Amino acid sequence: MPELPEVEVVRAGLAPAVRDATVLGVDVFEPRSLRRHDPLTGSFEALVTGRVLAMPVRRGKFLWIPLSATGVPQAIVAHLGMSGQILLREPGFAEDGLLRIRLHIEAPSTSPGGRREFWVNFVDQRIFGSMAVDVLVPTADGAAGGLGTDAPLVPSQVAHIARDPLDPAFDDSAFAAALRRKNTGIKRALLDQTLISGIGNIYADEALWAACLHYAQPAASLSERQVTTLLAEVRLVLSKALAEGGTSFDAQYVNVNGASGYFSHSLNAYGRQGKPCPRCGTTIVREQFMNRGSHFCPRCQRP
Secondary structure, eight states: OOOHHHHHHHHHHHHHHHTTOEEEEEEESOGGGGTTSOGGGOOHHHHHTTOBBOOOEEETTEEEEEBOOSSSOEEEEEEOTTTEEEEEEOTTOOOOTTEEEEEEEEEEOSSTTSEEEEEEEEEESSSOOEEEEEEEEEOTTSSOSSBTOOSSEEETTTTTSOOOTTSTTOOHHHHHHHHHTOOSBHHHHHTOTTTSOSOOHHHHHHHHHHTTOOTTSBGGGOOHHHHHHHHHHHHHHHHHHHHTTOOOSSTTOOOTTSOOOOGGGGOSSTTOTTSBOTTTOOBOEEEEETTEEEEEOTTTTOO
């Protein structure tokens, strides 16, 4: 599943293309990709067509593009699910059969004529991702909704999602206090998007390896120093993955231009079962965890 670095790469790629652009039309090829859209507010196509797009914004794994005002502030909200892709295409590009939604866009340009047209294609193999038009509501803490905006607004369906550790408004002390109240293992806590957002299986394993913490260690048992170290390692691994374009194991994650990230070459624990730990040489193991796997070094990350 795309995690914070992958979604941020997509947001950054969309930003210069869609900012101040106008939606000329919408094609919906798969209604299931609108499962999070409330039809009682109007059809997705009608609500989006003719609207001007603002700078894309991200919180955790959620991405949204504010729409020009028509009264109540609204935004197109996108979640990539397990295999969603948002791709910038030239008109006429022959996408494969996984195309679910297409936005026809007209954007300002310095070229002769002053305008250019392109498509924003939402491609999703497994149809776990979605798009929706949602209202923007005030943030609980009064800070900016996410990366890409100064407005203290967030989509209503994202309001319950915690801030991510790269967000300037993320509260380290509040996170540490919340951990002390969690009756669960530390990895399960890292995957709780209402506690800290943007982290999935890959980057949880990598951060725990870097912090020398076992995935099942009770979250409430971590010392103040361990929490500080863990947050530092979470931020470091997310930042490194972001700099390398995210993690791609197959064609299911690509940026807006269809290119893969290459952080998979920098992984120390995730997917390395049977290989030596880069730190001590002990064989990395994989154990079943929440219908997926946890990868760790049994020597460096003792329970």
